[in-house]
Amino acid sequence: MSTTAGxxxxxxxxxxxxVSAHNIANTSTQNFQPQQASFHEAQPAGSGVTLSVEGRGLARPEGLNSEDLATDLTNSLVYKQSFALNAKVIQFENERVGTLIDIKA
Structure with a gap:
């Protein structure tokens, strides 16, 4: 189950x-409508996470503002660290399963 969640x-x-990279890349694009990623718990509970992407509102004539850009830059760092953490969960689960198999041999 941990592997699936990871x-x-x-x-x-x-x-x-x-999503964050797309928003950052289009910072100066006129009439660009930034998107926001929202995480949701998968069903059944504890089995993982899903993601939905929604618009943040109306397009701005000048593109993203500095607050939006700061949010996207911060979020990208959080997503990168969370990705690494999930990779460690999968690695741990694989090592644990491998250890169980070795014990039975």
Missing amino acids: LSGLYANQQALG
């Missing part, structure tokens, strides 16, 4: 990082 976390954080 994989869903990897995938969701990868997508969320893509």
Whole structure:
């Protein structure tokens, strides 16, 4: 079960990082409508996470403002660390399963 949750976390954080990167890349694009990534618990509870992407509101004629840019830069760092943490969960689960298999041999 941990591997499934870890994989869903990897995938969701990868997508969320893509949303932030897209917003940052289009900072100066006129009439750009930034998006926001929202994490949700997968069903059944404890089985992982899902991600939904929604618009942040109306497009701004001048593109993103400095507050939006700071938020996206901060979020990208959080998503990167969360991705690394989920990778460690998967690595630990794989090592634990490998240890169990070795004990039975």
